[in-house]
Amino acid sequence: xxxxxxxxxxxxxxxxxxxxxxxxxxxxxxxxxxxxxxxxxxxxxxxxxxxxxxxxxxxxxxxxxxxxxxxxxxxxxxxxxxxxxxxxxxxxxxxxxxxxxxxxxxxxxxxxxxxxxxxxxxxxxxxxxxxxxxxxxxxxxxxxxxxxxxxxxxxxxxxxxxxxxxxxxxxxxxxxxxxxxxxxxxxxxxxxxxxxxxxxxxxxxxxxxxxxxxxxxxxxxxxxxxx
Amino acid sequence: xxxxxxxxxxxxxxxxxxxxxxxxxxxxxxxxxxxxxxxxxxxxxxxxxxxxxxxxxxxxxxxxxxxxxxxxxxxxxxxxxxxxxxxxxxxxxxxxxxxxxxxxxxxxxxxxxxxxxxxxxxxxxxxxxxxxxxxxxxxxxxxxxxxxxxxxxxxxxxxxxxxxxxxxxxxxxxxxxxxxxxxxxxxxxxxxxxxxxxxxxxxxxxxxxxxxxxxxxxxxxxxxxxxxxxxxxxxxxxxxxxxxxxxxxxxxxxxxxxxxxxxxxx
Ligand code: HEM
Ligand code: HEM
Ligand code: SF4
Ligand code: SF4
Numbered sequence: 001x002x003x004x005x006x007x008x009x010x011x012x013x014x015x016x017x018x019x020x021x022x023x024x025x026x027x028x029x030x031x032x033x034x035x036x037x038x039x040x041x042x043x044x045x046x047x048x049x050x051x052x053x054x055x056x057x058x059x060x061x062x063x064x065x066x067x068x069x070x071x072x073x074x075x076x077x078x079x080x081x082x083x084x085x086x087x088x089x090x091x092x093x094x095x096x097x098x099x100x101x102x103x104x105x106x107x108x109x110x111x112x113x114x115x116x117x118x119x120x121x122x123x124x125x126x127x128x129x130x131x132x133x134x135x136x137x138x139x140x141x142x143x144x145x146x147x148x149x150x151x152x153x154x155x156x157x158x159x160x161x162x163x164x165x166x167x168x169x170x171x172x173x174x175x176x177x178x179x180x181x182x183x184x185x186x187x188x189x190x191x192x193x194x195x196x197x198x199x200x201x202x203x204x205x206x207x208x209x210x211x212x213x214x215x216x217x218x219x220x221x222x223x224x225x226x227x
Numbered sequence: 228x229x230x231x232x233x234x235x236x237x238x239x240x241x242x243x244x245x246x247x248x249x250x251x252x253x254x255x256x257x258x259x260x261x262x263x264x265x266x267x268x269x270x271x272x273x274x275x276x277x278x279x280x281x282x283x284x285x286x287x288x289x290x291x292x293x294x295x296x297x298x299x300x301x302x303x304x305x306x307x308x309x310x311x312x313x314x315x316x317x318x319x320x321x322x323x324x325x326x327x328x329x330x331x332x333x334x335x336x337x338x339x340x341x342x343x344x345x346x347x348x349x350x351x352x353x354x355x356x357x358x359x360x361x362x363x364x365x366x367x368x369x370x371x372x373x374x375x376x377x378x379x380x381x382x383x384x385x386x387x388x389x390x391x392x393x394x395x396x397x398x399x400x401x402x403x404x405x406x407x408x409x410x411x412x413x414x415x416x417x418x419x420x421x422x423x424x425x426x427x428x429x430x431x432x433x434x435x436x437x438x439x440x441x442x443x444x445x446x447x448x449x450x451x452x453x454x455x456x457x458x459x460x461x462x463x464x465x466x467x468x469x470x471x472x473x474x475x476x477x478x479x480x481x482x483x484x485x486x487x488x489x490x491x492x493x
Contacts, residue, residue: 042315042337043460057316057335058356111469113477152338153351160342161447168455176466183470189477 005192012205014220016197021085024078025198029182031074032139034067036175043168068146075143092123093132099214100126110190120213131181138174141166228323230390231368233377234397235299236428237436238404238412239384242281242297244269246376246385250279253364253375273301275352278361279376284437298436299376299385301361302327302348303416304424309444310340310349312452325390325424326363334358343452345420345442363424393426400428411435420444 017025038060041051054060079086099119103126106116118125124132145163152160186195193207208216247269251258256276261269268283279301286294304327311319311327318333319340329349336356340349349358364374368387372378377387386393397414404412409430416423420442433440 043456057333061335061337111477112473113480115480149338152342157342157347158445158447160338161445161451164339164342165447165451165455168451169459172455172459172462176462179463179466180470183473187474189481 002189003187004195007196007200008204013202014205014208014216015201016194016203016208017201018085019201020078020082022198022201024074024082027074028071028078028139031067031071032174032178035064035071035142036171038064038067039171043171065150068143068150071139072143075139089124089132093129095122096126096129100129103127104130111184111188113189121211121215123212123215123219125212127184131177135174135177135181138170138177141170142174145170230325230424231388232304232325232390232393232424232426233363233374234386234388234393234426234428236384236386236397236400237297238400238409238428238430239382240281240297240299241382241384242267242283242295243381244281245379245381246299247277247279247281249375249379250361251277253367254278254362267295272350273348273360274350275357275359277350278302278359282437284435286431286435296431296436298427298438300346300437301425302363303346303420304361304363305345305420306422306424307420309343309345309448313339313343313448315339322365322369324368326365326368327424328362328365329358329360331355331357331359343444343448345439345444390424390426397426397428404428404430 037050038054041047041054041057041060044050048057051057051060054063099121103118103121106118107127110116110118145167148155148160148163149167155163184191184194185198193203194211197203205216205220208220250256256278259270259274259276261271264271266283266285268280270277270280273280279299282296282298282300284296284298286296288294304325306325308319308321308327311321315337316333316335318330319327320330321327334357336351336358338351338358341347341351341358349360351357352359364372364376367374373387377385380386386396394414394417397417401412401414411431413429413432415427415429415433415436415438416425427436427438429436429438
C-alpha cells in the first residue's frame with residue numbers, strides 16, 4: 001500500500017510554492033499543532049495525561065505561549081515578506097466561479113475515492129479556496145482572542161468572556177479544517193503530488209496540468225506568452 | 228453537613244479594617260499599597276495579596292447629605308461556585324461546610340475563575356502565577372477556630388457560626404432596622420445565586436453597597452461551559468474519523484482502477 005506518491009525528479013516539474021510560502025506553511029503547522037495539543041489539555045476534561053507530556057499543566061501553558069508567539073512571528077514574517085504572494089493568493093480566492101462550485105459539490109465523492117470528473121481549476125481548487133478562507137480566519141480569531149486571554153487585565157471584562165468561547169470555537173473549526181486538510185495534503189490518493197509542492201516546492205507538470213489546468217496554462221502553458 | 232459561615236452586619240461596622248489586617252496577618256500576605264484616589268478605601272478591589280477589603284461607598288442623600296456605606300468584600304463562597312466549574316485543572320474544591328478553597332499548587336493562573344465569578348473576586352498574584360481569594364479560613368475552622376476576620380472584629384459586625392442560626396439572627400436584625408429608620412434594610416446572600424455562604428445584613432438595597440442586586444453568571448460563560456466545551460469539540464473526532472474512512476475507501480476503490488492514481492487524478 002502506498003502512503004504518498006513517490007517523488008520523481010526525472011520528470012518535468014513546475015514550481016508551486018516558493019521558499020517563503022513553504023517556510024511559513026510548515027512553521028505555522030508546527031506552532032499550530034503545539035498550541036492545539038497544549039490547549040486541548042485544558043479544553044478536554046481529565047486530560048492530565050496530555051498535560052503530562054508537556055510537564056504538567058503549567059508546562060503546557062508555557063509551551064502554549066511560546067508556540068503562540070512563534071505562530072505570531074511566522075504569520076507576521078509571511079505577511080510582510082510574502083506580501084505579493086498573499087495578494088496573489090487572495091486574488092485567486094476571489095476568482096470563485098462555477099468550476100469551484102462544481103468542485104465542492106462533487107468533492108464528497110472524490111474524498112472517499114470515487115472517480116469523478118471536475119471542471120478545470122485555477123491555482124487553488126474550490127476546496128482549497130474554502131480552506132484558504134476558513135482556516136486563516138480561524139487562526140486570526142485564535143491569535144486575537146488568545147492575546148486577550150493572556151493579558152486580560154488590559155481589556156474590558158466582557159471582552160475577555162467573549163474571548164473564551166471564541167478561542168474554543170475557532171480552535172474546533174480550525175482543527176476540523178486542518179485535520180481534513182492535513183490528510184488531503186498528504187495521504188489522500190486523489191491529491192497525489194500536492195504534498196511535494198509544499199515540501200520541495202515543485203510538482204510534476206502533468207499533475208499540474210491535470211489538477212489545476214487553468215493555473216498551469218496561465219503560468220507555464222500557452223496562455224503565459226499570450227498575456 | 229451544616230453550613231458554617233460569616234454574618235456581616237453593615238449597621239455595626241465602623242470600617243476600622245481590623246478584619247482586613249487580621250486576614251493579612253493570618254494568611255501572611257504582604258502589604259499592597261495603591262495610590263490615593265480621593266477615597267478612604269485602601270484598594271480598588273481584592274488583589275492577589277489582599278483577600279478582603281472594606282469598601283467605602285459614597286452616597287449622596289437629600290436629607291442626610293454625604294454618607295459612607297461600608298462593605299466588607301471578599302469571596303462569597305457560593306453554594307454553586309462558577310469558579311469551580313470553569314477551572315481547567317480542577318484546583319478549586321468545596322468543603323462540606325461550604326468553604327470554596329483552592330489548591331495553589333495546581334493553579335496555572337489562567338484567570339478563567341476571575342472572569343467566571345459573578346463578583347470578579349479571584350485575583351492574580353504575579354510572583355507565583357496563580358489567582359488567589361478568601362479561603363473562609365478553612366484551616367482554622369477545621370481546627371475548631373473562628374476565621375481570623377470574625378475573631379478580630381471589635382464591634383460584633385462580623386460573626387461566625389451555623390448559617391441557619393445566623394439567618395434567624397439576620398432576620399431579626401433586618402426587622403429591627405426596618406422599624407428604626409432603614410426601611411430598605413435587607414439580607415444579602417440567602418438566596419442570591421442559589422445561596423451564598425457569606426451572609427450580609429444591609430441597611431439599604433444592595434446596589435447602594437456596590438453589590439449586584441441580582442447577581443448572575445455571565446451568559447458568555449454559560450455558553451462556553453454548557454455548550455461549546457461539552458458538545459462542540461465532537462466535530463474534531465468526526466472529521467478525523469471521516470479522514471480515516473477515506474484513507475481506506477479511496478485505496479480500495481483505487482485498487483479497482485489502478486491507472487487512476489498515477490500522479491493523482493483530477
Ligand atoms: C497567538 C496565538 C495564541 C495565544 C496568545 C493563545 C493564548 C491562550 C491562553 C492565554 C489560553 C488560556 C490558558 C492558559 O493560560 O494557558 C489559551 C487556551 C487555549 N488555547 Fe490558545 N492561544 C493561541 C493560539 C491557539 C491555537 C492556534 C490553538 C489551537 C489550535 C489554541 C487552543 C487553545 C485551547 C484549546 C485552549 C483551552 C481553552 C479552554 O480551556 O477551553 N490556542 N490560549
Ligand atoms: C501535517 C499537516 C499539514 C499538511 C500535510 C499540509 C499540507 C499542505 C499542502 C500539501 C498544501 C498545498 C496544497 C496545494 O497544492 O495547493 C497546503 C496548503 C495550505 N495549508 Fe497545509 N498542511 C498541513 C497543516 C496545515 C495547518 C496546521 C494549516 C493552518 C493552520 C495549514 C494551512 C494551509 C493553507 C491555508 C494552505 C493553502 C490553501 C490550500 O491549499 O488549502 N496547513 N498544506
Ligand atoms: S464568589 Fe466568586 S470566587 Fe467566590 S465562590 Fe463564588 S464564584 Fe467562586
Ligand atoms: S486561575 Fe487557577 S484557580 Fe482559577 S481557573 Fe485557572 S487554574 Fe483554576
